[in-house]
Amino acid sequence: MELIVSGSDLDRLIRSLKEKGRVAGPVSRPTFRGRMVAWAEIRSIGEVVFDEAPRESMKRFLFPQPEVLLRFKRKGTGYEVEPGQVSQETVLFGVRPCDARSACLNLLPYQDDPFFLRNMAATVIVGTRCEQPCSTCFCRDVGGGPESIEGMDARITPCGEGSWKIELFTEKGLALFQAMAGGEPAPTPEGGAEKTPPLLKPLKSAPLSSLYESDVWAELARACLNCGICTFLCPTCYCFDIQDERLGSSGRRIRYWDSCMFPLFTQHASGHNPRPTKLHRVRNRFLHKLKYFPDRFGSFSCVGCGRCVRECPVGIDIRKVMKRLAEAVQTEV
């Protein structure tokens, strides 16, 4: 279903939501060089930036950085163990279609992970249409699109003169705007689901060895610094490390973002490293996104947000990697 609400109604809603949890959205922030769009808690809908992608994806709301798996406290000769953190009720406004879709893709590997599932359950994603694709975007090439509502509970569209159109897609979305509307959530509108990306099938049917042996990796790896920025900005990079932190007689076991770009990611305690070179690591990141993940779950592990392309210090471009792999597959046939 659909409703038109005024800015003041939305602000009232945001205020009441903030009493129970957090409300966040992409907002404009001054920086040393000018401004940037960053995720922050909001007080009013007017703060939300709709026409520019935030520098970071929304993944920290579903993968808290860090997430506490358990807490422990010394007690006598043993320890007292308490369960980890409880998800925070969260409402996100202005999530772009690419970022909203990332939640669905990440749910595939995390389908049995209670932490991720609880974070998903506690988060309401109020998405938006993408009116302003960036020059580095390629959502259509990986199965998404500016009109996609995958992963959204509701969608908000500014319609001028201080009013907003709200479309509700899920029970969660409906519950959020309950005070303003009654009735049932709308069925998924037409045009939401995009076509299967053309490259998906050839890459899926290609034997791994032809992609693994491609000479594109040596070329990419030469420039790559293994800085890991691509993995941290990527909304669909979901790898994590687990470490213990201690302070006095108590501590916690946490998981937090890790990156397959780092040599330590795979290094055994013996010193042996199964992915010892940059080339191994670059190849693993792209093949995971474009081959391993699709083979297992049916979709690229990429939403085409373009953040890795935009922020890579040496200009590595996943679109070029896809093109080169497609060529490698074609010459194979």
Place this chain on the structure above:
Amino acid sequence: MEISCAHDPGQDKILSSPASNPYLPVRCRVEDIVVESEDGNLKTFRLSIQDQEARSRWNHVPGQFAMLSLLGAGEVPIGIASSPLEEGLMFTVNRAGVVTTALHRLSPGDELGVRGPLGNGFPVDTEMVGKNVVIIAGGFAFTTLRATLLYLLEYRERYGEIIVIYGARTPGMLLYRKELEEWAGRDDLSLHVTIDREGPGWDGLVGFVPTIAGQVAPSPDNSVALICGPPIMIKFTMPPLEEIGWRDEQVYLSLENRMKCGLGVCGHCNCGPVYVCKDGPVFKRSEVQRLPVEY
């Protein structure tokens, strides 16, 4: 996407149940510690699960592993060396990094956590039934094979001939020496223990595992082989076996990689498209041949 519970009231309850927090280890007590090797780097820990419910729920297949968890130090994936039919759990740990060093400092009576069992294990109840079983191990990779061997001996009538080839650098580096002596006395098991180089007080076989495997020349007919050891040993063990007709489909290997979650999520242990922790650690050699060499 079907996640409809927007404001789930029972979160605390869900989180405190071990079934829903797969990262909560079960509490164990160290019952006994044995220094296995002459260099002191290998210790065997016998553990008992403290919680009765967790104890009755525990059920593993030989070849599976578990995360040994020391709060404040971390977790480490270690193959389960005890057979599922034994009382308690047993792990043999090589001291290599932060967590294993902390483990080596434990004393009997201390507490530690175990999270598992994880991974798939050897097909002891399926593909191995009715077959001759050849176990080939090198160094301290004998652990999960010990679990397997005990299981096979317990259900001896279900399997054909059992051949064990086990090698270590020196006599003092052999694991489970008392049990090796016992097994040597059995007539339903053919045991070949070897050391790399001749040494004082050793009158057994001398030679690398691949050489001995070539001499023993186990028949490939209606047989499976389980091979665990350093990659170099596996590499050189295969040619003499292939020469007498062994195929990759009959050979099971156990891979190891750095792991964090053990649940196929965290991304650390992947070897190309597979996760060693969840899809393995046991793979047929024919499967391993199709994977990139990232182990």
